[in-house]
Amino acid sequence: MPLARRTDLGDSAYAGLEVDVCGDLQRCLADTLAGGLDFLVAPLAHPRHRRPSAAAASRDPSAPAPAPFARSDLLLNSAQWSSQVVGKTSPWIDADSPSAPYRADSEAALRQELGWAAHLSLHAVLLPPPRLGAANYARIVCQFLGALSHTALWVRVPLVDPASLASAVDACTRRRIHDPFEAWAFLRAACEGHPQLGVCLHVGASLPSDGELARWIGEPVRAIVVAEDAFTTNKRGFPVLPKRHQEFLTSMLRRNVQVPTPAEAAAQAAASTGSRDGWHSTRRRWEYLVYLFRKIPDATEQELVEAGYRDYLQAPLQPLMDNLESATYETFEKDASKYTCYEEAVLACLRDRVTDADAAAGKETVLMVVGAGRGPLVRASLRASERCGRKLRVYAVEKNPNAVITLQSLVAAEGWTNVSVMSSDMRAADPPEKADVLVSELLGSFGDNELSPECLDGAQRFLKDDGVSIPQAYTSYLAPVTCAKLWNDAKAYGDLAHMETPYVVKLHRCSLIADPAEVFTFEHPNHADVVDNSRYAKLRWRREPRSHAATMHGFAGYFDAKLYEGPAGNVHCSIYPPTHTMGPTGEPMFSWFPIYFPLRYPVHVPAGCDVEAHMWRCIGPSKVWYEWSVTAPDVGPIHNVNGRSYWVGL
Amino acid sequence: MPLARRTDLGDSAYAGLEVDVCGDLQRCLADTLAGGLDFLVAPLAHPRHRRPSAAAASRDPSAPAPAPFARSDLLLNSAQWSSQVVGKTSPWIDADSPSAPYRADSEAALRQELGWAAHLSLHAVLLPPPRLGAANYARIVCQFLGALSHTALWVRVPLVDPASLASAVDACTRRRIHDPFEAWAFLRAACEGHPQLGVCLHVGASLPSDGELARWIGEPVRAIVVAEDAFTTNKRGFPVLPKRHQEFLTSMLRRNVQVPTPAEAAAQAAASTGSRDGWHSTRRRWEYLVYLFRKIPDATEQELVEAGYRDYLQAPLQPLMDNLESATYETFEKDASKYTCYEEAVLACLRDRVTDADAAAGKETVLMVVGAGRGPLVRASLRASERCGRKLRVYAVEKNPNAVITLQSLVAAEGWTNVSVMSSDMRAADPPEKADVLVSELLGSFGDNELSPECLDGAQRFLKDDGVSIPQAYTSYLAPVTCAKLWNDAKAYGDLAHMETPYVVKLHRCSLIADPAEVFTFEHPNHADVVDNSRYAKLRWRREPRSHAATMHGFAGYFDAKLYEGPAGNVHCSIYPPTHTMGPTGEPMFSWFPIYFPLRYPVHVPAGCDVEAHMWRCIGPSKVWYEWSVTAPDVGPIHNVNGRSYWVGL
Incomplete structure (x- = not known):
């Protein structure tokens, strides 16, 4: 009974059984697979194998050779x-x-077991919870x-729940001594965030606050163990999880x-005794998870379309320097909500600029799409012109000669007699008359980042x-x-x-x-x-004094554009989460993914500590670029100095 | 009057005159040089040149073209x-x-002036004191x-003196808001400690504590301005500096x-008016500094010998893998204090092992030099044997065949009939008898680092x-x-x-x-x-709660070796500062420079904050290496994991 043949949930379609004792590995694994699970989490060493200290072992050369610490491969x-x-x-x-001898034994055993796991090419090894300051453990892992x-x-x-823990803070490192997150952050920092180092969250009866849970989403959580005590029993006697557990899971x-x-003790015994009682109750919890x-x-x-883009780094477009490809246009045009x-913005604008009487008298508005x-x-x-009965003369300015061909065909096919196509860069174009309305869609994920x-x-x-630009303004966050x-x-x-390069990413x-903070605003015309x-x-x-510790890997950027605001309407187009534009079917607009500005070194943000950063938009003779730096909780280097790593060509 | 024709004090033989106003640059420079100084510190821009904001300038196109902001090159x-x-x-x-316009003007002027300085290829530009959190200034500098x-x-x-300042601390960055050191540390961190960024200390009437002063020694201080108010007048009416100022300078x-x-106002005027009064008093201060x-x-x-090694990174020796060169032996042998x-150690050991009676009876002690x-x-x-009248049979074991030749010649030349030379690695040697005393000098700067x-x-x-090793033990710090x-x-x-490599350095x-802390101890025989x-x-x-903030670039390492301790004497050989071995003329023993373990990223140590670090000595089948990491004030990466960057071959 594998979870499902779903491709959209990746690794989560794999579930395993964790046992503490496993007398007969072959049978235990066979039972696990027969029970519908995909893998078995089992001890690397014989549970009764306690490595005697090297010193003790050497003292008695006449003792029999010790049994091998693990099963045969x-x-x-x-x-x-x-x-x-x-x-x-x-x-x-x-x-x-x-205790130095205990430490030496532990270190030797950890090396032996990890070496054995590497020998077997296991998919993963589950390691014990780190303690804050456990540098020797960190070094061996490293x-x-x-x-x-x-x-x-x-x-x-x-x-x-950190609320249930003593809130002691180490004055020197500003780390909450009893928060397991801090211990994890310590280990990660010591290992420089190695990509093969992941987290297995252990979920018990109590859960932290939603904010505390949310910080794990950005961490490399690879697996979750739902412990037996997280379950309650419903009226029919079946194991169920509380609502918040369900949501988090x-x-x-x-x-x-x-x-x-995790299998309970009885289930573990089952593997060797043949009893099915423990297994039965493990199975019921498992079925609930299914x-x-x-x-x-x-x-x-x-x-499904976006699944391939999730957490995938894309270099931002350089629309001024490069010509877009047909497929890119097609992708953008798919998002009905944007258009x-x-x-709506053109509609409101036309209503505000042309009175009903003038419209009846046949007054034309010059609208230029750049x-x-x-x-x-x-x-x-x-479409807006038609809806409000205001006549338009349209100039469609486009620098990409390939797109101009499509545009000209479209005008001919649709019989748009009031549309003139101009094949020209908007910065050099020379239209025969001035426009009332200038319509453009030149925004990048960070608003101004595509110039x-x-x-x-x-x-x-x-x-x-007195002409109007649509958009009238945009702000980045x-x-x-x-x-x-x-x-x-x-x-x-x-x-x-x-x-030092910002990326467009489906986060x-x-x-x-x-929460996102406002960065830059531009208004048009200027x-x-x-x-x-x-x-x-x-x-x-x-951040509130009781906010939790977190690791900062960079910044997520968004924009909110005011397309048009006037008596007849106020129309925004936004990917800034609080005002994200929604499509007609209730789906969020998907034309723009957010932008991600990385930091060269991850920054530990202590509990209750503010974050301060600086962002510059710099302009040179032939390029535009951003520089950024963090100055709290600690001072970091300035990124992308002089646009050395990333810039957008003018 | 250049300071002196001394080569041992490098750049400090250069002194300059700082003026705030300089009407006639050529004459001002000529006066400066004629007065015995080496360079002039003068404003880059005309002091009266206040760049109007770009906006204001553009508003009045009919205004006359502005005068150039600087003198002709x-x-x-x-x-x-x-x-x-x-x-x-x-x-x-x-x-x-x-104020955004003031900021824009400032930024433009700073760029203009720095650009001008670069155009002139000046040796240096003196920049204004940074403020804590002045990120825009930091970015332009960067x-x-x-x-x-x-x-x-x-x-x-x-x-x-920080004691004279408000002690406010920014809760988020843990930086003392009013301490100019913190502002410097901020700027340096933002610029990643760029080697062309230096400090010009400005010394006034009051001085910080000795500890605060000492922290500047490791910072890139390039120049010191002794302000007029730092001087007092002695009985004869001459300017002098207080004792602590003298010592620091x-x-x-x-x-x-x-x-x-710095020239005082009158002196500055002198440059243009020809008055010599101000110049006279500046000159007296200058003569005092001379x-x-x-x-x-x-x-x-x-x-003078060591001057060439000051702050010069040397890779530690690999005496087991490489054979030392003649010049290296010569350098080591120069240090009489070590021998x-x-x-003394051999003397005390022989006295303890052989009673006077046994000595008189002709008892021989077997001493092996490995x-x-x-x-x-x-x-x-x-020499020790002779001094105490205890007879020796000496075996001199040496693996370097080149050194063996010298040794054999020496034995013949000196007629040392009781010395046998064995050409062999001490790990493989097979001497005809066992030794009472094993004498070796295998210590590195960090004690055990040359294995x-x-x-x-x-x-x-x-x-x-019951044999004795000289040294009996050694401890690293x-x-x-x-x-x-x-x-x-x-x-x-x-x-x-x-x-990730430790270096031997004359710090x-x-x-x-x-203060140095104890790290590892080894005892012999084991x-x-x-x-x-x-x-x-x-x-x-x-560190005390009122200790100052500092920047940590790594660790300095030392050792203290107990050569021999017994009833007849307690002889150490040490470069650990509190017990540093002194030679007969009162000069410190110079055979070993300290060792420097770098950190990949400099660490800001906030005022009053402890430092915590971990050091491992790791052993593989064919090599020995150290790993190290810092875990307070913040957690950093583990250095030299698996000896990937540095190791000593066995």
Whole structure:
């Protein structure tokens, strides 16, 4: 009974059984698979094997050779070992014990067991929960991460409500001593966020607050163990999870997290005694989890399209330097909600500019679409014109000669006699008359990042003095984020440039550390004496004294554009979460993914500590770029100095 | 009157005159040089030139073209510009002003002036004191650092007693808001400690505590301005400096720091009016500084030898893998104090092992020198034998066949009939009898880092059960340090390996952030059942709540070896500062420089905050290496994981 044949939930379609004792590994694994599970989490060493200290062993050379500490690798074939077994290390190991001999034994055992797991090419090893400051454990993990080829290390982290813990804070490191997250963050920092180091959350009876849970979304959580005590029993005697547990588990399953189910003691015994009682109750909990999994709604068509883009780093477009390809236009044109917004904006604008009487008298409005592409804004404008009975003369200006061909064909096919196509860069175009309305869709994920300000400044010279630009204004927003995967993906390129480049990303395994703050605003037309599109913003995200600790991997950026605001209407187009534009079917507009600005080094944000950052929009003779830096909780380097790593060409 | 023709004080032999106004640059520079000074610190822009905001300028196109903001570069030739003039930026500039137009003007002016300085190829530009959190200023500095070819930027930092300042601390960044050091540390962090960014300390009437002063030694202080108000007048009416000022200045002059003397207002006027009054008083202060400079004792012969090694990174020796060269032996043999220690140790040991009666009866002691090199320990042992009248049979074991030749010649030349030379690795040697005393000098700067433990463990098999090793034990010590130059030199290699390698260094521009703490101890002979030379130490340096903030670039390491301790004497050989071995002439033993363990990223240690670090000595089948990490004030990566960057071959 594998969970389901679903491709949209990735690794979460894999679930396992965790046992503490496993007398007969072959039978135990066979039972697990027969029970519908995909893998077994079993101890790497014989549970009764307690490695005597090296000193003690050497003292008695006449003692019999010790039994091997683990089972023979011949018990299973290598495909089974590598795909159906996750190993777990011995529970007695404490590599940071204050007792030096105990520590030495622990270290030797940990090395032996990890070495064995690597020998078996296991998919993963489940490691014990780290303690804050456990540097020796961190170092051993770090050494293995550098040597392992494909075995992942999952560190078990208990998910406990920090409110229930002593709130002691280490004055020097500002870390909450009893918060398991801090211990995990310590380990991760020591290992520099190695991509093979992941978390296995251990969910018990109590759950932290929603905010505390949310911070795990951006962390590399690979698996969740739902402990027996997390379950309650319903009226019919079946195990069920409380509502918040259900919600959290569902949200993690949607993010491709696997679920090893711990077997209770009886079930463990079952493997060797043949008793089915314990197994029965484990199975019931398992069936409940399957039920939860199946309840997750199937992905919508749009979600399936986007699934391939989730947490995938894309370099932002360079629309001024490059010509878009047909497929890119097609992708953009798919999002009806965006063009509905534009239609509404043009509609309101026309109603405000042309009275009913003037409209009846046949007054024409000159509307210019700059960057007309394959014509969707022309179509939206014409639809608005039709709806309100205001006549238009339309100029469609487009620099891409390939798109101009589509545009000309479209005009001919549709019989749009009032539309003139101009094949020209808007900064150099020379239209025969000035426009009442200038319509453009030049915004990037961060608003101005595809150089809309520079383009519209150039184009506004063919706008009448009282002419209107659609959009009239746009504002960018930034929020500090946890997104271990994105950071590691940028890091994997192995150079500075990729750590100083903003990316367009469908954020999925990403948690915001604070609400997005306003960054830059641009207004059009710009009637300033000296137009200056350079910008500087100092951003401070206030966090409550009782807010939790988090790891910052960079910033998520959004925009909100005011397409048109006037007596006849106020139309925005936005990917800024609080005002995100919704399509007619209730789906969020998907034309723009957010933008991700990475940090070269992850920053630990202590509990209750504000985040402060600086963002600059810089302008040179031939390029525009951003620079950014963090100055609280600590001062970091300035990123992308002089646009050395990333810039947009003018 | 140049300070002196001394080569041992480098840049400190250069002194300049700082003026705020300089009507006639050519004459002002000529006067400066005629007055015995080496360079002039003058404003880059006309002091009356206040750049109107770009907006204001554009509003009035009919206004006359503005006067050029700076003097023509034709006034001086390029050699004069680049060696005799240091530029300073306009005092009104505030690139982080809360007023956006003022900020824009400041930014434009700062760019203009820095651009001008780069055009003139000035040796340096003196920049205004940074403010804590002045990110825009930091960014502009950072942009120029990336573009300048050889002009250095000196940031003026007032040296004030933090006790006199409000002690407010920013809760988020843990930085003392009013401490100018914090503002400097902020700027440096934003610019990633760029090597062309330096400090110009501004010394006024009050001085901070000695500890606060000491932290500047490891910072890149390039120049010190001694302000007029720092001087008092002595009975004869001459300007003099208070004693602590003298001491600080002397210590900085010894570290190659230049001294621009500020001219007072009258002196500045002198340049244009021809009055000599102001100049006279400036000159008297200058003459006093010359007097201070000349009072610095000439370098000793040893100091002159060491001058070339100051703050110079040397890779530690690999004596097991490589054979030392003749010159290296010669260098080591020069240090009489070391061999005096060994002689005393052997003397005490022989007195303890052989009673006077036994000595009189002709009892012989078997003494084995392992790693005899060119024989200095043989000679020291024989001297000790002679002094106490105990007979010796000496075996000199040496693996380097080249050194063996010297040794054999020496034995023949000196007629040492009781010395046998054995050409063999001590780990493989097979001497005809067991030894009473095993003498070795295998210690590195960090004690065990040249594998003395492994060598002596191998050699102890030819030691009698009650035999003695000289040394009997050794302990290593570590202290967190500020040493910007060393860090930058390691960084300049541009790879990970050089940031994870310990270096032997004559520490000079280096300040200890806390007293050295004990790390590892080894004892010989080692009678443990299982000899384990791997080690782990968790180190915590407690700092008083009122200790100052500092920047940590790594750790300085030392050792203290107990050569011999017994009833007849207790002889140590040490470079651990509190017990540093002194030679007969009162000079410290110089055979070993300290060791420097770098950190990949400098760590800001907030005021009153402890430092915690971990150090491991790891052992593999064919190599020994260290790993280290910092865990307070914040958690950093583990360095040299698996010995990936540095190791010593067995």
